[in-house]
Amino acid sequence: MTDQTPDRFSFSISATDGKARTGLIQMKRGDIRTPAFMPVGTAATVKALKPETVRKTGADIILGNTYHLMLRPGAERVARLGGLHKFMNWHRPILTDSGGYQVMSLSDLRKLTEEGVEFRSHLDGSKHMLTPERSMEIQRLLGSDIVMAFDECPRADQPRDVIASSMEMSMRWAKRSRDGFDSGEEHASRSALFGIQQGALDQELRKRSADALTDIGFDGYAIGGLAVGEGQEAMFATLEFAPDQLPHDRPRYLMGVGKPDDLVGAVERGVDMFDCVLPSRSGRNGQAFTWNGPINLRNARFAEDQQPLDSRCSCDTCATYSRAYLHHLVKSQEILGAMLMTEHNIAFYQQLMQAMRDAIQIGKFKEFAAKFRSDYFSK
Template identity: 85%
Template sequence: MASDRPRFRFSVSATDGKARTGQIEMRRGTIRTPAFMPVGTAATVKAMKPETVRATGADIILGNTYHLMLRPGAERVARLGGLHQFMQWDRPILTDSGGYQVMSLAELRKLTEEGVTFRSHIDGSKHMLTPERSMEIQRLLGSDIVMAFDECPRADRPIGEIEASMELSMRWAKRSRDAFDAGGEHAAQSALFGIQQGALDQGLRARSAEALRAIGFDGYAIGGLAVGEGQEAMFATLDFAPGMLPEDAPRYLMGVGKPDDLVGAVERGVDMFDCVLPTRSGRNGQAFTWTGPVNLRNARHAEDTAPLDERCTCPTCGKYSRAYLHHLTKSGEMLGAMLLTEHNLSFYQQLMQAMRDAIAAGKFANFADSFRNDYLSRK
């Protein structure tokens, strides 16, 4: 690993309206922004080899604290050389803190000031996750970008519950900062992101951002969106939430999303994204294209010799017909999931590159309008 690379350095090279493009420099490589991070929840991007993920254009992937602490266990991963060595990915890895998964997947969970006690959705075993334990797990994994531990309530909860949850998350953010800073060599080589909460409420978002600024983080995530509120409400929140966060740090919208979500969020000042959608859709016969999503299970593709997307430069589109992809999908063949996942991740990276180019050229508004016109024409 090159020793002269910075621990973490973010720079903006061009802006166009609120949209911006730049890069994050880290020890394990440079992340071009806006960036989309493929999700490698359990030390694998499903249906993909690490080198294939890299070939799609991905600069960074995401792993998950909750899943890896349960299986195979963070201590085991550490004994095996850390997550990068374990899964053979030599670029940056961001690890989610596990907070969202505890709330959405775990059984019989109990929330206290200390943390969350829960039973594994895999085998029912009992665990406790606290800000300190989350930082420890992410250190054992060897994460490059560590996420603060937080709670993520649904936006439709009563406003009093959302306020209390946000305030708890801010106390946990301070504990996460303290525990991360005590991490020795790992803290000296990695970065820590705080997570803004407050659901759809502008006042709560402002208070959360102020608390995070006071603590100080390398980057700032916008949490509590893409949890069922719908695109219109999400965009209304993104009209103000990113601007509350420091301009000199990357802004990461967690768990988003569909291609048109990404374009709208970049338009509003977001720099980083992750979502399981391109990989999950690939395993279920759905492909994303420049003219909208395509369901390969549809019978109309059975004898279609055209490529999946004529504008896409990925190997799937270069070699295989819609008819063949339809056959693989209908037959339940593993290759179908592999080819469609590779295409979807490639499409997402091509979309991010197109946005970076448009921002640099000062033509992002035209790009966004043209993209929406083509992509949403199927709807």
Template identity: 90%
Template sequence: MTEPARPRFSFSISATDGKARTGAIQMQRGEIRTPAFMPVGTAATVKAMKPETVRQTGADIILGNTYHLMLRPGAERVAKLGGLHRFMNWERPILTDSGGYQVMSLSDLRKLTEEGVEFRSHLDGSKHMLTPERSMEIQRLLGSDIVMAFDECPRADQPRDEIAKSMEMSMRWAKRSRDGFDSGEEHAARSALFGIQQGALDEELRKRSADALTDIGFDGYAIGGLAVGEGQEAMFATLEFAPQQLPEDRPRYLMGVGKPDDLVGAVERGVDMFDCVLPSRSGRNGQAFTWNGPINLRNARFAEDANPIDGRCNNTVSQTYSRAYLHHLVKSKEILGAMLLTEHNIAFYQQLMQAMRDAISEGRFAAFAADFRRNYRNS
């Protein structure tokens, strides 16, 4: 019997517990279980990991970066080679961010106007113009499954009138992104477009942004402009209202977050999707995440520690290699150390997401979150 065709995009919520939700996104390239954590593959690779290994950790979807892939190897080249999925040997969904974060993070290399952003490449100094329309074109050439609208991400410590002005421009860019996405009919017929809420820490500005995005209409909605230095307390205060300003029947994606305790607190407040470079970057720098908090394998106290990284983490790396061996690899600057610790960290994050999905389904999320906080010591 022929298997029925998967939908372009659908989102269903199977259980709720307080504000926390669990469910699934269905797309042509597969199911994404929510709450979901997306490992970051900025330049078509989750650093120090093979794509098939990323999948084995339980990841349903990964993230690619429009700005970096635009510069190298180039979106047109990726398209010529069959698209990003074929290029990097990843068959499941890929979300591509729009390049909007680089508007902020590379502010000394860009010129911002209503039309878009002119970047000076951090690689060779060449100039590139990134507009909402060009961002949609690049993501179409890459073959992204979830496309992000182009936006500007202002810093939370800017004056309110500047944050409001930036948010309003991002909403105009959101409409241009919608139109640009829809113009690529073949790609739009099999992919999804997410809008990005802005407004920093301001509830009223966030509401105006959410209303504007809802009027335009998107498949999902991201919460942008957080995890940019405001601190966890301020982020959680904003998440007390921001997710509920967005449509209840669409996935809510908190961009660029975060530490394990950030994820638990955000799920508690109604967030469905996350991405962050932290587990892979930490792995390359000798840090491992465990159910009792992060540990630094560079520390001399692990030199003769024969215990596994974390016996509770159901991953071969986590249970097979001793802390002493990993300490040796890290201190010796062996590539294998980065590979093993990154795999452990990504696996830990996926196990954390599964534990939260189970707790929500079973109506015990509050107890799970309390137990997690009691045991997890952040450093």
């Protein structure tokens, strides 16, 4: 196993407040402040934004999608073109997911075995095989900085024995992912590997998963299998114990989450990293997130509203354009509307993360969370 060194990957916690923590991940391509929100660049782009705009919002790291990139343009092609960072002109850290969740979401097109998952492309129906070893190879070809172990993500409403069997297979895949990652010595010498805890909503299964992952040894640990339809109450109930089951001195990453109030509640319970398509997808569909809750710019009441989207937001969209203009762009389906709305939403998420980091640092996170919820749900 590659030694953990500061020039490859290190994580330090600078302050805690209850279970909430703030700290720093250090990697060769730059530092990542935690709690961190990673904008999702599914197909080597955060939709509607240039990479330099994403960075200007305050993002330290973005997420790329192994499943989509392996199908188009292809991992081997990206490698020939100099790797994902050069290809998309983003020169800070990139985390790539393993492809497991996307394969699960296309379950009607897949065949699952101990070896891996055989599936047909949603693009052209071509047949592919994704295994832990192939997932590591694809992420190596992409040149990602944080690599995710390959896993299966079952629905939380499955019978317990099905969830247990799936979790146990994911742990076997985690070991194969570790071995496959380490075999790529040059890539492993400058990148990190995260394991993924599974077990749905079951405390005992998640403990078994956490113990198995810890025995294998990873640079960081993700909490998988949540935000897949179980609802916020059940997710928070699981987060009361799941982060505590993972090593305290490593980052904890809650995959695919979520709404602003999800982020605050998860940080409250000890989570350090997040990703979600919600801010960019909502922006393209006319929804803006604000400190006073989400607003729908399609609504006619904004047609002559000369206020900024959010008077407390420091992004360029809020500094320059009125709600009335954004309403016009959204209603007219102008591309600029999607660009400006997405920029605001990503910036808002980054401002939220910074506010949480600041509150934890001074020991005022409980007060911050109460004030946030009061304002956010004021309508």
